[in-house]
Amino acid sequence: MKRRETVMLMVVGVVMAGCRAQAPMAELKMEEKAQPGLGWRAPNGRKTEAEPTAWLDQFDDEGMRRAVGEAVASSPDLKAAAARMAQAEARAVRAGAPRFPTSGLGLRTNEDWRQVVAGPGAVIRQQQSVYALNVDISWEVDVWGRVRNNANAGRANAEAAADDYAAARLSLAANTARAWCNLLEAEWQTRLGENTVASFRRNLATVDSNxxxxxxxxxxLDVRFARSNLASAEANLENRKRGRDESRRVLEALMGRYPAGDVATSGRLPTLRGEIPAGLPSTLLLRRPDIAAAERRTAAALQQAKASRKALLPTFRLTGDARTISEDLAELIDTDKIIKSFVKSMTQTIFQGGALRADVKLADAQVEELAQRYASVALTAFREVETALAAGVYLEGQIAALRKFAEESKEAEKLAVSQYERGLTGILNVLESQRRAFDSQSGLIRAENQRLLNRIDLCLALGGGF
Structure with a gap:
């Protein structure tokens, strides 16, 4: 009867151990003053339940989408993140292995010499092979759930690694899109610099002639001013060329290419296709992979803390052994010759110099650290969304003012040139009006790119797919 109960206990344990380990969700603990409301607080943080998806479609630029696709497919950093995810999955399998019985199979052969009577008065020595087969099975009965807690922790850490990979993939897409926009701005700034040099060169020719x-x-003095302005514009142009070259190589490296500096672009800053839905603050916790990773690591630490406490309790182990010895290899599996043994054991640690209780304190401290980091990651995510939403409003106002600035500066330049040609003003007014006109155009290009970068930052902050 006892043997049947023992066998049933082992069968039930194996079936239960075969179930997938799963660590419960960790609670996000934040002070009341740090908790979000029902909607975003930023000026254009409209309350909406729509979720942001496929944010690359917000940008009217097929070249950007191709660049992001190439980066995701070829980036060594992303491949390294995938390898880390595979490592974590393997560790999870190892952490869950103690849920199952361990078994071993041994086969041994010995060559013995023995004396054999060959006839009356005749004894000979004969070599004889002896075979031994041994099978042993051992299993720790998870009475307290310690083994299950360790398996749950391993699985949660693997899920955190998968979330890390998703975060790395999303970050790579965003960084590539940013690099693409920065390169386009650099190209526009370089063209503007070339136009500035050409204009100042014409001014110098006119002043020299006059x-x-x-x-x-x-x-x-007028000639000197015209020459100094041209030299300054030429220096500025070389600086912009250097920035364009660096932007090209940054983009190529992100795309997994050799940074040769010859990547081609669409030649224009992309336009935005409307607003992106921001969703609700509460759903942000479910979308952002870095928040999910922080939660999974906190959940893993909680499981490890439980396992540390249960390590103070007795350990129960079932051990089985079956062996047979035969001079005939074919008879090794003869059930009549199998010798069986079954052992039940209990182990209770008495003294380890306080190591086990120190492990409990260490695990508790790790839980607290990761719980606070989880809250910090969530708070950072809320800040990033709110900042990007607010920045979108301010950038729209800034761009509107810069467009007005550029229009007025262009008209002022025309008026200054006209008056100079009629002898009504000096060259200084012409040079100053041209400088302001080019500065206003440069500032407008920079602000328009900042709006694109801010939209990318918002998409990254909101999480979701691209």
Whole structure:
């Protein structure tokens, strides 16, 4: 009867151990003042339950989508993240292995010499092979759930690694999109710099000609001013070329290419196709992979803390052994010759110098650390969304003002050139009006790119797919 109960206990244990380990969700603990409301607080943080999806479609640029696709397919960093995910999955399998019985099979052969009577008065020595087969099975009965807690912790850590991979993939997509926009801005700034140099070169030619002709009011000082402006514009152009070259190589490296500096672009800053739904603050916790990873690590630490406490309790183990010895290899599996043994044992640690209780304190401290990090990651996510939402409003206002600035500066430049040609103003007013016109255009290009980068930041902060 006892043997049947023991066998049933082992069968039930194996079946239960075969179930997939799963660590419960960890609670997000935040102070009341840090908790979000029902909607976003930013100026354009409209309350909406729509979820952000496929954010690359917000940008009217097929080249950007191709660049992101190439980066995701070829990036060594992302492949390294995938390898880390595979490692974590293997560790999870190892952590769950103690749920199952361990078994071993041994086969041994010995060569013995023995004396054999060959006839009356005749004894000979004969070599004889002896075979031994041994099968042993051992299983720790998870009475307290310690083994299950360790398996749950391993599975939660594997899930955290999968979330890390998703976060790395999303971050790579966002960084590639940012690099694409930065390169386009650099190309526009370079073209603007080339136009500036060409304009200042024409100014210098005009001033030189007027000075040589002895036009009244045109002095050597005017020539010097025109030359210094041209030299400054040429230096600025070289700096912009350097920035364009660096932007190309950054983008190529993100795409997994050799940074040769010859990547081609669409030649224009992409336009935005409307607003992106921000969703609700509560759903952000479910979308962002970095938050999910922090939660899974906290859940794993909770399971490990439980296992540490249960390590103070007795351990129960079932051990079985079956062996047979035969001179004939074919008779090793003869059931009549099998010798069986079955042992039940209990082990209770008495003294380890306080190591086990120190493990409990260590695990509790790790839980607290990861729980606070979880809250910090969530708070950072809320900040990033709110900041990006607010920045979108301010950038729209800034761009509107810069467009007005650029229009007025262009008209002022035309007026200054017209008055200079009629002898109504000096060259300094012309140079200053041209400088302001080019500065306003440069600032407008920079602000329009900042709006694109802010939209990418918002998409990254909101999580979801791309």
């Amino acid at each position: 000075f040589d002709k002895g036009v009244p009011g045109v002095t050597a």
